[in-house]
Amino acid sequence: MNSEDVYKLEVIVEDEVLASFCQRELDACRKILCSSPLFIKLSEGMVGLGNLNEPKQGLVFVDFVGGTMAHRRQFGGGKKSEAVARACFGNMNSPVIFDATAGLGRDAYVNAYLGARVHLFERNPVVRLLLKNGLDRAMSSDNSDFFRERMILEDVSTISEYSGDVVPDTVYLDPMYPERQKSALVKKEMRTFHELIGCDEDRLELLDDARKIAGKRVVMKNPKWAPILNEKVRTAEVVTKNHRFDIYSPLLRR
Ligand SMILES: C[S@@+](CC[C@H](N)C(=O)[O-])C[C@H]1O[C@@H](n2cnc3c(N)ncnc32)[C@H](O)[C@@H]1O
Numbered sequence: 001m002n003s004e005d006v007y008k009l010e011v012i013v014e015d016e017v018l019a020s021f022c023q024r025e026l027d028a029c030r031k032i033l034c035s036s037p038l039f040i041k042l043s044e045g046m047v048g049l050g051n052l053n054e055p056k057q058g059l060v061f062v063d064f065v066g067g068t069m070a071h072r073r074q075f076g077g078g079k080k081s082e083a084v085a086r087a088c089f090g091n092m093n094s095p096v097i098f099d100a101t102a103g104l105g106r107d108a109y110v111n112a113y114l115g116a117r118v119h120l121f122e123r124n125p126v127v128r129l130l131l132k133n134g135l136d137r138a139m140s141s142d143n144s145d146f147f148r149e150r151m152i153l154e155d156v157s158t159i160s161e162y163s164g165d166v167v168p169d170t171v172y173l174d175p176m177y178p179e180r181q182k183s184a185l186v187k188k189e190m191r192t193f194h195e196l197i198g199c200d201e202d203r204l205e206l207l208d209d210a211r212k213i214a215g216k217r218v219v220m221k222n223p224k225w226a227p228i229l230n231e232k233v234r235t236a237e238v239v240t241k242n243h244r245f246d247i248y249s250p251l252l253r254r
Helices: 016-021 023-029 067-075 083-089 106-113 125-139 144-150 188-197 203-213
Strands: 010-013 038-043 046-051 096-099 117-120 151-153 170-173 217-223 234-239 243-248
Touching: 010 016, 016 023, 023 125, 038 125, 038 188, 046 125, 046 188, 067 106, 083 106, 083 170, 083 217, 083 234, 083 243, 096 106, 106 117, 106 144, 106 151, 106 170, 117 144, 125 144, 125 151, 125 188, 144 151, 170 203, 203 217, 203 243
Parallel strands: 010 038, 096 117, 096 170, 117 151, 170 217
Antiparallel strands: 038 046, 217 243, 234 243
């Protein structure tokens, strides 16, 4: 990041009640520096992420109840047609999954509605706030029990800080890689997300941490072009048009 293009994340509060509910998360967000003028807006119970340079562009929200995620749940295929579930479930019907890079929670949601219990970890305070807000809203929907039981946002931000007694069957990793397609193929809203996170360079460390705590398998999602991180302990792969899910053995099989 050049010193000329460092911006402090702007926090726009239109909903004071919501702001008072997430004061701790907002304090962490106010310290974030970005390479473009990004902002978060709290309005009518929702938290959205936007870019001041792109006023016409929509905000990024997490919405499990309406929108594309609910559509995917209703009309998408089952376990066999969702590559993420094929990779994370193996032969298990209802695995416990630690989603160590929860992001906007899309993969976690797919795994949860296909039968898993998912514990979510997210280290970026802004993404964590978007995710928490999406889950809070989902928990006041008709389907609140599902979200409470199957999508658990952990208080700690990374799996290496986890001190609870749940042993996950699967640890799922989907770190951010550098963007290769600058084209319209990457939706504008997602570009804002990329600008916020950048690239997660500590993938190898994350894989090692995951192998220490996983009971049965670790799954890492990569773009197809990405190198395999540890060939010696890779046991299988699930390949789609643009991605490769590498399956690694845990350090200790339980
Ligand atoms: C590509 S996104 C994940 C998208 C997610 N799978 C989804 O379906 O929405 C990667 C996310 O992982 C988070 N992340 C990367 N490394 C992490 C780590 N070691 N611990 C916690 N979060 C991490 C990043 O902050 C980012 O939000």
